[in-house]
Structure formats: C-alpha cells, structure tokens
Amino acid sequence: MTEASFFEEVEVGDELSPLVKQPTREQIRAYAKVWGATGARFNDDEAAKKEGLPGMIVPGNMMMAALAQMLTHRFSQQALKRLEVDFRGFMRPDDTLTCKGIITEKHIREGQNYIECDVFVENERGEKPVVGKAVIVIPFKS
Amino acid sequence: MVDFDRSVLGKGFSSGTFTIEKETILEFCRAVGETNPLYVDEEAAKKGPYGGIIAPPTFYTLLRTYSTNQPDLKLKFGTAAYDGGESGEFFQPIRPGDTLTATSRFTEVYEKTGRSGKLVFMVRETTFTNQKGEKVVVSQQTLVRR
Amino acid sequence: MILDMHVHTAASDDAAATAEAYLRWIGNMRKKHQIHGMVFTEHRSYDQERDYSALAQKYDVLIFKGAEIETMWGHFLVYGVTDGLLKQFDFMDINLDAAELVREVQAQGGIAVPSHPGRKFIGLCDYINSGADFSAIKVIEALNGGSSQEENRRAFELAAQNNLFGIGGSDAHYVSALGTCMTQFKRPITCIEELVEELYSGDYKPIYLKETQHGGL
Incomplete structure (x- = not known):
C-alpha cells in the first residue's frame, strides 16, 4: 500500500x-459522530446558518x-x-x-x-x- | 490589549483519560476514507511493522481533552470559537486497548486582525502518554475566538 | 533586481518556515527563476537583535528586515524600522493610528506600505472612503501572494485611482509559497536605506513568479 x-x-x-x-454531508456527520462533535456546524445546514456560517462545514x-x-x-x-x-x-x-x-x-x-x-x-x-x-x-x- | 488571566499560562492540568477501542479506529477510517490495511485489516496488520492494527496519525484529534479541570482564562472576548490550527508530533503509535492520559496547558493568548475582523488566538499544548508511560503524541491546538 | 517584499518566518505566530529553509529553497528556485532576495516582515514584531548577514552571505541572497503591523486602517508593511519607531509604537497593538504611523515612519527615514489592501477588514480599500487623511501613503502592496484575484484587482484599482506605486510580495508563511509575487526594481539595492529610497522613487513594478523565468525578463 x-x-x-x-x-x-x-x-x-x-x-x-x-x-x-x-x-459529503453523510461523511462529515459520520466524522463528527466519532469525534463526539454534536454542534450545528458539522451536522445541520440550517442550524449552521443560524450561527453565521454558510451552512455545514x-x-x-x-x-x-x-x-x-x-x-x-x-x-x-x-x-x-x-x-x-x-x-x-x-x-x-x-x-x-x-x-x-x-x-x-x-x-x-x-x-x-x-x-x-x-x-x-x-x-x-x-x-x-x-x-x-x-x-x-x-x-x-x- | 486582550484581557485574560495571565496566571493561567503555562499551568499544567490533567485533561482526560481515554481508552482506545478498535471500533472507533475503524469508524474514524471509514469517515475519512482511509483504507490502509495497517489501520483496518487485522490479519494484514499482524504481518506489518506494528504486529497489529494501529490508529492513523491524526486519530488523537478526536480525543476530547476538555475536562472540568481546565483553568478559566477569563477571556472576555468573542462569541464564536473555531479551530485555527493543529499540530501533532508523533512518538509512539496508538493501538487498540491503549489507555492514554492527557496533560494540557495554555501556552499563548494573543490578538490579531483577519479578514473577518478582530480575533483572539489561544494556543493549548497537550501531551498524550500511554499505559506504559511512553509519550505518544504532543499536540498544539490553536483556538480562535471572534 | 527582484525581491520578495513580504515573507514570514517561524518568528511570526502563524508561519512554519525557518529563514534557512527559505534560503535553501531559493537555491532550488534559482534553477528556473530569478530572485535576488527577500524581506522578512514578521507579524506585529521586529527583532532588532536578529542578524541574518551570515546566512545571507552563505546563500548569496539579500535579506532585509521589516515588519507587518496592524492598524485601524488595515495591515501595514514597514521598511526601515528604527529604535525610535519601536519606542513610539507598540507593534503588538492591533489598533494603531495608521495616519500617524505612516507620517512617523516617513519622518524617521522609512516607509509604511499598506499590505493586501484588497482584503476585507484588514486592507486599506475598506477605509479609503472613511474620510481619514491618506495623503502620506505613496506605495501600496498591489500584488499579494496570499490574496485572491479579486482582492489583488481591488488593490490595483486603488493604486490607479490614487496615483500610488505598487509593490509585490508573496506573503509566504511556508517555504513553497516564496516568490509567488515579487517586486522588480530597476536599480540594484544593497541596504535597507537604499530599499526605502527606491520605494519612494517608484522605479519598480509588481510581478508574478512566472514572469521571472530565466530568459523571460
């Protein structure tokens, strides 16, 4: 390899x-899940926008x-x-x-x-x- | 000048104990698209340089070293926090079954201006040690507040 | 003579390259491109003690020292930092009075040049219509290697509309970004005083790395 x-x-x-x-959004959410990162920015476009972000990042x-x-x-x-x-x-x-x-x-x-x-x-x-x-x-x- | 409690700088604090599970390593690999048999194939990894599966180098970034022990910088600035940067120095591999102990300290707090306005940077250094007492990773995490 | 006017070493908080790594990289660059030297412009600091002359000689590269400091009108590159300036201004302060800075730097034999003017919040373009007095500014960084095409376009427009001279700098924080934008001077430069003099003369132009290929100039 x-x-x-x-x-x-x-x-x-x-x-x-x-x-x-x-x-993809699925991969980002999967990564956030292993990480234990529950915040909007890695999980939800609409909620991320409310934090002033362009959407999920x-x-x-x-x-x-x-x-x-x-x-x-x-x-x-x-x-x-x-x-x-x-x-x-x-x-x-x-x-x-x-x-x-x-x-x-x-x-x-x-x-x-x-x-x-x-x-x-x-x-x-x-x-x-x-x-x-x-x-x-x-x-x-x- | 940025207002914070300078006496916190350099003060070490324990920031967690982590038991490493093979399944977490595999989930991490699936999420990032890592397919190296060294990390995902027990049989192949047995014949490799480590005699078994190990975690990829940046696996340590998943370990959430925010304990209640963390001293309060009393930083009165900003409403949002972002990751500004990360560095890892690698000494020993992380293996399934390892128990890692983390010790952290804040090393720097400073302000600067960027395209999005005024920012405050906090640098936090963490040393991960395994159950054999070996140093595994030393990381420096830069947190940005704006 | 071709100089990269805007380079950060590990002495800046967000850069990883050492001075010597840049110097060795120049050896690699010179196989294809022309570059005579660079100015280390660290963020919010100027180290009077740091002496690069031995390294400069070893690698046959001109090295000058400057600084990049932060004001309420954006970031400024300062060439010709003096003891007096260091006493008068706290380089760590991110809200310096830019008008005062530009005047004082000039009075003490240096020059202050707005860096990456096209960037939001930290570039002069955002403040040009604020009513403040910008008459002391003669030169801007028209080409910045860390800025987008649009940000550099805004900088060129600012220079054209206000009759300002333009320099180029890579804003390198890592070795491989060195020289992406540079400044081509008409006359040779050997010391910081001559560099400042040339900057006021206007006899130079900002260029991209690809324009410095051997046989291309």
Missing part, C-alpha cells in the same frame, strides 16, 4: 501524488487526516514525525478538496535523514483553506 521512498529517491521540489476528497481535522493519509501512503506511518496545519478558510460539503504536497527540504541531522514537505488542501477555486508542513524521516536505500 505504501510506495517505497528512500532518501536518495527524494528531491527538493518533488510533488507528492495528490489525494482528492469530496466530503468540513472539520479542519478531517482534512488534516486526509493530508496524513497522503503522507503515510507515500512515506509510511513510521516516517511521519510531525504534521502541523493552519485552518484558513471554510470548507463546504461536496467541495472538491485536493491534498497536495511538495518537498522543500532534505538534510541529515544527528544521523537521521530528514525530509520536510509543505502540504495544503486546495479547493476548486484555487483557494487553500488548509496549509501546513510535515517532517518525515526515511532511510537510505543502501
């Missing part, structure tokens, strides 16, 4: 295979999970050391949300092979409602 990725094979400027998500952490999915698919769970994201804009049900990543750094520190990767979620209007960064440690091939 995981593409083999070794330190020698990764170059600064490389882009990760994008992961496209289109969270996608939980930021749900897309953080999607970014982690993209990263672990490429580098494995063991490789992912840190993931930080900023939530900058609302994401709506049925938005086409594309998770993307680009390698920005590659260096060896204290005997560990570090990769740093900018990650973001882009919607169909070219906006980036989630931006962030991941730190990854991967082995040499040989």
Whole structure:
C-alpha cells in the first residue's frame, strides 16, 4: 500500500501524488459522530446558518487526516514525525478538496535523514483553506 | 490589549483519560476514507511493522481533552470559537486497548486582525502518554475566538 | 533586481518556515527563476537583535528586515524600522493610528506600505472612503501572494485611482509559497536605506513568479 521512498529517491521540489476528497454531508456527520462533535456546524445546514456560517462545514481535522493519509501512503506511518496545519478558510460539503504536497527540504541531522514537505488542501477555486508542513524521516536505500 | 488571566499560562492540568477501542479506529477510517490495511485489516496488520492494527496519525484529534479541570482564562472576548490550527508530533503509535492520559496547558493568548475582523488566538499544548508511560503524541491546538 | 517584499518566518505566530529553509529553497528556485532576495516582515514584531548577514552571505541572497503591523486602517508593511519607531509604537497593538504611523515612519527615514489592501477588514480599500487623511501613503502592496484575484484587482484599482506605486510580495508563511509575487526594481539595492529610497522613487513594478523565468525578463 505504501510506495517505497528512500532518501536518495527524494528531491527538493518533488510533488507528492495528490489525494482528492469530496466530503459529503453523510461523511462529515459520520466524522463528527466519532469525534463526539454534536454542534450545528458539522451536522445541520440550517442550524449552521443560524450561527453565521454558510451552512455545514468540513472539520479542519478531517482534512488534516486526509493530508496524513497522503503522507503515510507515500512515506509510511513510521516516517511521519510531525504534521502541523493552519485552518484558513471554510470548507463546504461536496467541495472538491485536493491534498497536495511538495518537498522543500532534505538534510541529515544527528544521523537521521530528514525530509520536510509543505502540504495544503486546495479547493476548486484555487483557494487553500488548509496549509501546513510535515517532517518525515526515511532511510537510505543502501 | 486582550484581557485574560495571565496566571493561567503555562499551568499544567490533567485533561482526560481515554481508552482506545478498535471500533472507533475503524469508524474514524471509514469517515475519512482511509483504507490502509495497517489501520483496518487485522490479519494484514499482524504481518506489518506494528504486529497489529494501529490508529492513523491524526486519530488523537478526536480525543476530547476538555475536562472540568481546565483553568478559566477569563477571556472576555468573542462569541464564536473555531479551530485555527493543529499540530501533532508523533512518538509512539496508538493501538487498540491503549489507555492514554492527557496533560494540557495554555501556552499563548494573543490578538490579531483577519479578514473577518478582530480575533483572539489561544494556543493549548497537550501531551498524550500511554499505559506504559511512553509519550505518544504532543499536540498544539490553536483556538480562535471572534 | 527582484525581491520578495513580504515573507514570514517561524518568528511570526502563524508561519512554519525557518529563514534557512527559505534560503535553501531559493537555491532550488534559482534553477528556473530569478530572485535576488527577500524581506522578512514578521507579524506585529521586529527583532532588532536578529542578524541574518551570515546566512545571507552563505546563500548569496539579500535579506532585509521589516515588519507587518496592524492598524485601524488595515495591515501595514514597514521598511526601515528604527529604535525610535519601536519606542513610539507598540507593534503588538492591533489598533494603531495608521495616519500617524505612516507620517512617523516617513519622518524617521522609512516607509509604511499598506499590505493586501484588497482584503476585507484588514486592507486599506475598506477605509479609503472613511474620510481619514491618506495623503502620506505613496506605495501600496498591489500584488499579494496570499490574496485572491479579486482582492489583488481591488488593490490595483486603488493604486490607479490614487496615483500610488505598487509593490509585490508573496506573503509566504511556508517555504513553497516564496516568490509567488515579487517586486522588480530597476536599480540594484544593497541596504535597507537604499530599499526605502527606491520605494519612494517608484522605479519598480509588481510581478508574478512566472514572469521571472530565466530568459523571460
């Protein structure tokens, strides 16, 4: 399931295979249920509007999970050391949300092979409602 | 300047104990469309690097670390709260059957202006430790009030 | 000479990139694009002690320091921060008097430039008809990498209607956003004083990254 990725094979400027998500209202409610989030904003369009929102929104952490999915698919769970994201804009049900990543750094520190990767979620209007960064440690091939 | 009780900053408080169930991990995976056998297929996961199912990295964000122990920042600003950001540093995997203990503290409160007006940001750091005493995740959550 | 006039490092509350990460990324960018340097404009702060000269030399990149501060007329980029300004204004205050700021910065040899003027609430466009005195403003950030096309269009319109010069900056908070918008200066710049002088001269234009491809200028 995981593409083999070794330190020698990764170059600064490389882009990760994008992961496209289109969270439906059902999926958002399912996520909110596991989370125990009963508030209007993740469950009910009309009630969310009364809170001043455009309607139901996608939980930021749900897309953080999607970014982690993209990263672990490429580098494995063991490789992912840190993931930080900023939530900058609302994401709506049925938005086409594309998770993307680009390698920005590659260096060896204290005997560990570090990769740093900018990650973001882009919607169909070219906006980036989630931006962030991941730190990854991967082995040499040989 | 934003008005709040500065003595709360840096003060640690226990923010919950969580027993991790396999079914919750599976529900989380279904909701986010995660299909990696490492998280959803017991048989395949047994042969993998962890010898069994583990939780995906951001599973910890589901753990609701809001206890009655949380000190009151006495922040007199805003009527709505949003998630402004989240970071996780991963040390050990979370496994079904784990009991995680969380300790939190507020590290920062500051104000700024954004497209929607004046905002106050609160940063809250949480350390999750498992039943073996191992550090599992350290998270920083940014809460925004407006 | 091409400079990114608006860059945040991890010293800003909402940015994750270190100065050195930007510098290494410039090495990667220069394979395709021209970029000579950048200005670190941290949110609501200016660190007098921080010295980037060794890093600048190591990576052959010009680094200047500025700040992005918040006023009741929106956010302003300040180039040429002095001790006097830091004493006079609390950079953490998000309700600074913009008119006073622009005048004082100019009096002390710097320049204050409204950032992302097309954005709601934090951009100058929302306040231009408020009756306040904006005559001291000479330059705006006409191209901002973090603004939408519509927000940048409003900024260009503001510049055209008020005879203001326009700069470009990426507003990068992460490494890969560096240089998405920049400023192309006619003359070389070596220090912050020269940068301020050039900003008042108007001999520059805001550009997108794609305009800086080798052989394209």
